[in-house]
Each structure stands twice: as C-alpha cells, then as structure tokens.
Amino acid sequence: MYVIGQEEIRAVEKVIKSGQMFRYRGGEGGFTDQFESALAKKIGVARAITTSSGTGALICAMVGLGIGPGDEVIVPAYTFIATPLAPLAVGAVPVIVDIDETGTIDPKAVERAVNRHTRAVIPVHMCGLPCNMEAIMKIAKRYKLLVCEDACQAVGGSYHGRRLTSVGHVGAFSFNQFKIICCGEGGALLTNNERIHQRALIYHDGGCVFRKHASQIKTEFFPGSNFRVSEIQGAIMMEQLKRLDGILARLRARKAIMIETLKEAARFIICPSNDLRGDCGTTLPVLFETADSARAFIESKKNLLGMDCPYDSGRHVYINWGPILKKQYHHPLLNPWRLSGRKFEYSHDMCARTLNILSRTVHIGVPYNYTLKQTRDLAKQLKG
Numbered sequence: 001m002y003v004i005g006q007e008e009i010r011a012v013e014k015v016i017k018s019g020q021m022f023r024y025r026g027g028e029g030g031f032t033d034q035f036e037s038a039l040a041k042k043i044g045v046a047r048a049i050t051t052s053s054g055t056g057a058l059i060c061a062m063v064g065l066g067i068g069p070g071d072e073v074i075v076p077a078y079t080f081i082a083t084p085l086a087p088l089a090v091g092a093v094p095v096i097v098d099i100d101e102t103g104t105i106d107p108k109a110v111e112r113a114v115n116r117h118t119r120a121v122i123p124v125h126m127c128g129l130p131c132n133m134e135a136i137m138k139i140a141k142r143y144k145l146l147v148c149e150d151a152c153q154a155v156g157g158s159y160h161g162r163r164l165t166s167v168g169h170v171g172a173f174s175f176n177q178f179k180i181i182c183c184g185e186g187g188a189l190l191t192n193n194e195r196i197h198q199r200a201l202i203y204h205d206g207g208c209v210f211r212k213h214a215s216q217i218k219t220e221f222f223p224g225s226n227f228r229v230s231e232i233q234g235a236i237m238m239e240q241l242k243r244l245d246g247i248l249a250r251l252r253a254r255k256a257i258m259i260e261t262l263k264e265a266a267r268f269i270i271c272p273s274n275d276l277r278g279d280c281g282t283t284l285p286v287l288f289e290t291a292d293s294a295r296a297f298i299e300s301k302k303n304l305l306g307m308d309c310p311y312d313s314g315r316h317v318y319i320n321w322g323p324i325l326k327k328q329y330h331h332p333l334l335n336p337w338r339l340s341g342r343k344f345e346y347s348h349d350m351c352a353r354t355l356n357i358l359s360r361t362v363h364i365g366v367p368y369n370y371t372l373k374q375t376r377d378l379a380k381q382l383k384g
C-alpha cells in the first residue's frame with residue numbers, strides 16, 4: 001500500500017449508507033461493476049473480474065484455462081507460494097524452473113521444462129519487474145501453451161507498451177495490503193478471451209447460475225466456488241485505481257534517479273531489466289559478485305532504508321515451500337502428483353542457479369515518500 005485516505009473512507013461510507021454490501025443485488029452498475037469496467041479499460045483488456053484475493057484470481061484463471069489433473073504448469077522458483085498453489089488447487093502439478101538475472105522466469109528454463117504434459121506457464125512479474133514476455137509468448141506458441149501472467153506485484157506495469165496481464169491469455173492482480181494498490185485483501189482476473197472470462201466468472205461465484213447475467217453466459221455451467229468480493233472492496237478499489245498512475249509515476253521518477261547515480265557504483269551492478277519503462281518502480285534490484293559482499297552491503301547500509309536479500313525472504317523462494325516440496329495435499333485421492341500417475345521429484349538444489357542469483361541480489365526499496373533531492377542524496381550514500 002502506498003496511499004489511502006479520505007476518498008476511500010467516503011467510498012466505504014457510501015456503501016454502508018446504501019445498505020447494499022452484496023455486489024449482485026439483482027441489478028447491475030454497483031461499485032464493483034464500475035471498478036471492473038474501469039480496470040479493464042485502464043489495462044486494455046475486454047474483461048475483468050474482481051476476486052477476494054490474488055490467489056483466488058490465479059485459481060479462477062486456471063479453471064478459466066481448463067487446467068486440470070495430469071497437466072503440468074511451469075512456475076518460477078522465485079515467487080510467492082500462491083503461484084504454485086494455483087495449479088495445485090485444480091489438480092495440476094507445478095513444475096518449478098529457474099529465474100535469470102532479471103529476477104523473473106528464465107525463458108530458456110521454461111523451454112527446457114516443456115514436455116507433452118505441459119499445458120501452461122505462469123510468468124511472474126516479481127517486485128513489479130516485467131518478465132521477458134516476448135520470449136515466453138514465442139515458446140507458448142511453439143508448444144501450444146497457455147500463459148497466465150501473475151502480476152500480483154505489478155499492477156499497472158507494462159511490457160513493450162502493453163499493460164501486464166494483457167499480453168498472455170489471462171492475468172492476475174492482487175490487492176492485498178502489501179501490493180501497489182489495495183483494499184486489505186482482494187484481487188482481479190483479466191482477460192481478452194470471452195470463454196476464459198465466462199468460465200472464471202462461473203467458478204468465482206457458485207451462485208452465478210442464479211444471477212441476472214447468467215443468461216449471457218454461453219459456456220456450459222459447472223459447480224463453482226466463492227471468490228466474490230463485497231461492494232466495500234469494490235468501492236475502495238475504484239478510488240485506489242484513480243491513484244494508480246500517480247503512484248507509478250512517483251515511484252518511477254525516484255527509481256530513475258537512483259539508477260542514474262548507482263549505475264556507476266563499483267561494488268555491484270543494477271540487475272538487467274526486460275523493460276525498464278514498464279517496470280513499476282517499487283524495487284531496485286542490484287547484483288553483487290558474491291553472497292558475502294551482498295550481505296556486507298546490507299549490513300553497512302541498512303540504517304539508510306529498507307533493503308533485503310531476496311534469498312532470505314523466508315517465503316518467496318521454492319526452498320521455503322515445504323508442503324509443496326513434500327507433495328502433501330488435503331485429501332490423498334485428490335493429490336495432483338498422484339493423480340498424474342507420473343513421478344515428480346523436488347529437491348533443495350533443483351534450481352541452484354536461482355539460489356545463486358538471489359543470494360547475490362539486494363533489493364533496495366524505492367523511497368516513495370522522499371523528495372527527488374532526498375532520493376538523490378540517498379543514492380549517493382548507497383554508492384559510497
């Protein structure tokens with residue numbers, strides 16, 4: 001979260017005074033409907049569905065794509081655990097592959113992992129940094145893979161001028177407390193594909209068949225679940241969306257100043273980017289020669305601002321995903337690894353390259369609240 005205030009408070013007040021917190025009141029045009037239209041328009045896609053979380057959006061995306069038992073879905077070794085949880089929720093197996101120096105999934109590693117069971121890939125625009133979508137879409141086309149962009153940490157970012165989630169077949173945002181725009185908990189699924197949209201809509205709302213819009217659904221209905229949001233979330237997100245471009249502009253201006261100063265630093269290099277202009281600007285990743293020098297740098301500069309080594313995140317690296325690595329599931333007969341009838345092995349060092357890169361990387365948080373001058377001074381102190 002970067003900014004929240006009076007506008008959101010007034011929006012929530014409006015919802016409560018209206019006495020209508022449920023989004024499907026029988027009619028249309030409520031706060032959440034308005035937000036979905038505005039979001040789809042901003043991102044440049046045909047359809048958006050607000051969901052109760054980013055995880056929920058990813059799960060609905062898997063259902064939308066028709067992913068299921070026996071399928072393999074390629075995910076990066078560096079992401080939040082929610083990414084591999086999404087294929088597991090629909091009975092598919094996540095195949096974990098290396099990232100490269102950009103901090104995002106390595107297209108070459110994706111291609112190496114493809115086999116006849118591979119159905120989809122989930123590139124994750126981690127820390128607001130865009131993946132190499134050109135290479136990923138090429139591979140997807142060659143092997144007939146579906147692409148679900150996990151843009152949970154990259155709302156509003158773009159790749160070669162196209163907003164993230166509009167490049168692949170479907171995409172997901174998160175609006176939880178720690179993301180660029182937020183309402184505490186929330187998410188959204190975005191797509192240009194009507195069938196994906198309708199399948200996700202059905203799954204996200206188990207009562208979909210009873211709604212007014214049910215008559216417009218041309219795909220066959222199937223039992224869904226509940227990843228709906230309330231009007232409170234919809235109303236807050238409508239206000240947050242109005243702030244998005246301003247938040248990104250501020251972050252990008254500060255990150256640009258830091259890059260300008262730090263590109264001549266002697267101790268580290270700035271991590272390469274797949275699209276610096278599309279980058280959200282939340283994080284400045286820098287790469288050291290060794291893990292020890294990265295740690296020493298954090299130790300010597302940590303009083304200046306928030307900084308961390310992604311290797312130590314404790315949750316965003318595959319080695320932290322205990323229940324997945326052990327192939328545990330809530331019911332043995334639904335266990336996706338077992339359902340596949342094939343053997344899958346996960347090990348601590350299966351993505352050694354990712355561990356090596358992350359251990360040498362330092363993530364410098366871009367100081368949103370600093371003036372441009374303060375940002376420049378800070379960058380100079382980081383350089384010295």
Ligand SMILES: *Cc1c(COP(=O)(O)O)cnc(C)c1O
Nearest residue numbers: 053054055080082152153174176
């Ligand atoms: C936050 C996040 C998610 C999940 O979002 P929730 O809203 O917490 O469910 C998924 N993927 C990534 C990369 C995330 O950072």
